[in-house]
Amino acid sequence: MTQAKAYCVEHSKTITLDEAHELYFAQPPGDRKRFKFQCGDSLCRAQARPTVIAALYDRLTPAEGGETKYRSPYFQRHRDHEHVVGCTWREQGESEGPADSVPEYKP
Incomplete structure (x- = not known):
């Protein structure tokens, strides 16, 4: 499942890959660090x-002067990090698994 946004820990907000690219290259060249990302679904991220x-x-x-052989940026689920039931990052029809042990969020 392709996702357009994820939560950037360093910037404390949900951003797109284009925004991540801009923010990354806005850092001083000698001090550039990759960002950490979490699920863009606020309920899933909270739980x-x-x-x-x-x-x-x-x-x-x-x-921008990069390689001519270019692959587009992408977000991907981490195989060891489960998402809660109802999260937009879970595949439709995904089998019940460890993520289901996380209680469903009820405000």
Whole structure:
């Protein structure tokens, strides 16, 4: 399942990959550090705090002088971090598993 946004721990907000790219390159060249991401679903993040992988946002695009062989950035679920039932990051029809042991959030 492709996701358009994830929660960036360092910036304390949900951002897109384009925003992650801009924020990454806004850092001083010698001090650039990759960001940590969590699930973009606020209820899931509050309960399970699952890590999300953000790949390739820290590379220059061909238009910016990067490699001509270019692959688009993407978010991906971390296989060891489960999401709660009802989270937008869970696959539709996903089998019951460890994520179901996390109680459903009820405000």
